[in-house]
Amino acid sequence: MxxxxxxxxxxxxxxxxxxxxxxxxxxxxxxxxxxxxxxxxxxxPNVYRAETRILVNPQRISDKYVSSTVSMGPAERLNTLSQQILSTSRLEAITTELNLYPKERQALGRDRVIDLMRHHITIDLKQSSDGPSAFTISYTGGSAQEVATVTNRLAASFIDWNLRDREQEAQGTTLFLEKELATSKSELDALEERLRVYKVQHLGQLPNELDANLQTLSRLQVQLQANSDAQNRLDQQALLSRSGSYDASGEQGENPQAGLRSQLVARDVQAHRDLAELHSHYTAAHPDVISKEAEVASLDAQLTQTPASVSSRTRRSGSVASPADAQETSIHHSRDHLAAEQRQIESSINNYQSRVNGVPIREQEISQLLRDYDTAKEHYRSLLEKTYTAQMSMELERGQEGGSFTLLDPAQVPDAPIGxxxxxxxxxxxxxxxxxxxxxxxxxxxxxxxxxxxxxxxxxxxxxxxxxxxxxxxxxxxxxxxxxxxxxxxx
Structure with a gap:
């Protein structure tokens, strides 16, 4: 079977x-x-976990009115804050203050305990269409009251450190801009002083004074022409006076030098007239002007060396001067005055002509100074505007009106363990x-x-x-x- x-x-x-x-x-x-x-x-042992949620607030005031100097976004800032808060020094302070991991601190080293605490902390970022909107912080441990306390402490640290970091960043930006603004202001003041000294040193030769110099130069040339005409008239009067005196006294035949002197006077008058005409067209450095001045000087020297004849009226009347002599003396004084005035006018013409000739050089030099000044001024204006914006941003962060964190749900003592x-x-x-x-x-x-x-x-x-x-x-x-x-x- x-x-x-x-x-x-x-x-x-x-x-x-x-x-x-x-x-x-x-x-x-x-x-x-x-x-x-x-x-x-x-x-x-029971394992408890406490969790808190923190809201990421955008800037409360529109960027159209106040631009924040804090350039770091919420995600980058959260990462930075996590590195700061989960640092060894910060976690060690929390473990010491709250007496966390007492057995582990005795059995393990400090670094092992800090790594263990980091392992028990979880940070989870919640993304939205506009970027990070919130994040959660959780902590696991063996005591229900302990995990709630540690979680709330970490949340408070995130909020406080965020405000502190934003304010420090805004303050650092403001201090940097204020320092740069002071440096730019010093450079601008130095350029202003250089420009002022340059204008004082070259007063009358600046490009904006060219029209005035040309008008003055034209007026001086007119005065020089009028002076030359006046001298010509005086020379003619002197010649006529001398000729009339010689004819009246009948001494021309007795003194042959009188005719020679009359010819010299006529040539001298014509030379002065030609010199005045040249001065109205050319400067004192022109070759024709120099040649004519030499001719005038030669004629003046010849007239000085040629003695005048003693008139019969002097012989007849002894020490009593004739009216012709008085007129000649007056003409001589007037001509000396006009000659001095001519030299003064010519000196002024040379001065203003030098100013006009130096305008292109001064224009190039002052253009460089003005270009540097305008660049420094624009840089200063830009820094001034940025400094005002940074100061407003710093006040914004101090008033907690910038991007901040808000605690939505504080960590509660858990009712039951999670493990x-x-x-x-x-x-x-x-x-x-x-x-x-x-x-x-x-x-x-x-x-x-x-x-x-x-x-x-x-x-x-x-x-x-x-x-x-x-x-x-x-x-x-x-x-x-x-x-x-x-x-x-x-x-």
């Missing part, structure tokens, strides 16, 4: 028999493993304990070489028939039976 049974049914039946025989051992192993696991799970998940752990170790019991049974059967059924015997000795089966005899039945010695001998 056993040979007709399917192999699968035989295997199942054999395993059921094995389980029945080792049920007690499997139960002890499974209960032991599960009991130990249950004790360990029960003693695991460990004991039901899941119990289920896992229950399955593990059952598996351990089965493994123990399999191991025992593997190591046990005794035959416990006719099927096993048939598997070992398939060609030897089984003549009979002796049922299991327990020790209790053996102890109660009077035939115990006989059975032992029979066995």
């Amino acid at each position: 056993r040979n007709s049974s399917p192999p699968l049914e035989v295997g199942i039946a054999r395993w059921i028999e094995v389980m029945r025989r080792n049920l007690l051992l499997a139960s002890i192993v499974a209960l032991g493993v599960f009991g130990i696991a249950a004790v360990v799970i029960a003693k695991l 460990p998940n004991r039901p899941v752990l119990y289920s896992m170790f229950l399955v593990a304990s059952l598996v351990a019991g089965l493994l123990v049974i399999a191991l025992r059967e593997r190591l046990d070489s005794t035959v416990k059924s006719d099927g096993e015997l048939h598997d070992i000795l398939p060609h030897i028939p089984v003549l009979g089966l002796i049922p299991r005899i327990s020790k209790t039945i053996v102890n109660r039976s009077p035939a115990q010695p006989t059975l032992r001998r029979a066995s």
